[in-house]
Amino acid sequence: MDSKLAVGIDLGGTNIKSAMVTANGEIALHRSRPTLSERGPNPVLDDMVEMVDELVKAAGVPRDNVVGLGLGSPGPLSHRDGVIYKAANLPGWKDVRVRRYLLEHTGLPSVLDNDANAAAFGEFWVGAGKGKRDIAVLTLGTGIGAGAVLGGEVLRGHFENASEIGHLIVHVDGKPCSCGQLGCLEAYASPGNLAHEMTEMIRGGQASSLAEVLDKQGTLETRDIAEACRDGDELATEMWDRACKFIAVGCINIQHAYNVETLVLGGGMANAGALLLDNVRRFHREMAWRLVDDAPEIVISKLGHDAGVIGAAGLAWAARDASIIA
């Protein structure tokens, strides 16, 4: 029993990450390769199949010991039908029947979900939400992904596109968002927007220690801005605080919509640790109602960048237990 494993794959625009994951959510071994997405869907799918073969071989277990395969992918996609309709950062993907392909080429019962749901399920299963039944995860990557596990189940919604918390409107008639709406949370609070606005302000002549970094690198990363905050840079601190304030508004809206026990902050921005958490908690405390004592505990992701791959494997484990996979 202990030698049973599930494969988790986290398909991103830059890398495909894969791992063999135990029933306890531990990564037994992992592999990563560049996505090379310009080749279109089929070579990428074949890469995934190859990676599964490699993992099985490297694990040194009979294939029968591998209970299933979970894939977390950008969407929109259908978990129910196992189809990726489109995928951000993956050109040429259109209505790709991924689940069937993986099942046929690996022989493993396969499950597909979007990357934010996979990460949320990972945190729920063995991460910062372990032992809770109701959690939400905000993945602060470039944009803002989100997933919710309510009553122990991933919330998917009728159109399988629930938990798009980054696109809640938090400022009516506000900033244009890349999604086409005005005033989305993502347009104010995403790390991508933070870096973009800092860049614009510095290029516009505002003083910041990051001018030199920008000059050298050509771009700013979230970690550069976090470091400048720690070094007391005023502009960086002001902009970081503003992003945290909007993230806190996202937390308040999650509180009122889902009423979860635990709210996990993940993604690259969460590497900033206390600089993120303390600020978000402070703004949440200042801005949320006190009418009812229903504030979630806000915490930092425990699984970090592995949330997606662990969660994808977890979905395969869960699907096996529920016997609901293809």
Added chain:
Amino acid sequence: MDSKLAVGIDLGGTNIKSAMVTANGEIALHRSRPTLSERGPNPVLDDMVEMVDELVKAAGVPRDNVVGLGLGSPGPLSHRDGVIYKAANLPGWKDVRVRRYLLEHTGLPSVLDNDANAAAFGEFWVGAGKGKRDIAVLTLGTGIGAGAVLGGEVLRGHFENASEIGHLIVHVDGKPCSCGQLGCLEAYASPGNLAHEMTEMIRGGQASSLAEVLDKQGTLETRDIAEACRDGDELATEMWDRACKFIAVGCINIQHAYNVETLVLGGGMANAGALLLDNVRRFHREMAWRLVDDAPEIVISKLGHDAGVIGAAGLAWAARDASIIA
């Protein structure tokens, strides 16, 4: 079997409404009396018990044919524990063990839920959301109540205070809301706010055909404003449209959070029919993303003011089927 009934009670600040409801969600008979809430909780509870006795007698069925009692109440409250912690518009209610009281004094298995959840369950069961598995209901009364039924289950949340859509922040640092937050949907879109703002503007000297109505009545009702819109009053139209725009933002946020198939508009403001629906749909179309085709169908409540009492009875029917009641 056909003669089985469940009691539904809708406890409001002004009236207690009660009904005998069939397994098909039809009201067999109903009773109403003023709440007289200044008497505190116990006389109100005794009134409810009396109303149940009256209903049983009037129905002319043996008490054994009554399968249960559902109560929808203002909150915050606990469905799980059957306790009303506090109740808006009901002074003196504090941690009242309502479910146990009703069970002991009526002999009926009892279930408690908040009024917005009861109304949502009613619309899901036999109303505008009948046949759907995922719906949300916005009850546009004085404030904005909301309930969601996801996958056929009422969403309650870890703190049993989910679906407070009226208190999603839709305008950061915006208008103060009675809940203590800034920029809540309710502060912009509620019928109570609409009437309040119209009153202020007319008293401040802005021209409107409603000046005369206000003079005569001392207050403005939602229906007065709707009528003025139909008569072409410019100020009323402008303010009504603004409320509808914010309600559409609420619909967009529900779309992204819950991803429901159907979104029901209920409460007093829904009596305006097309004047509400057409405007909300129009703003929704203009403001919501087109990135994914996941817009809910927005419809008007089918059960109207009976949604709460029918839904409360429906919760009793559902609890009996699931055998989860006290």
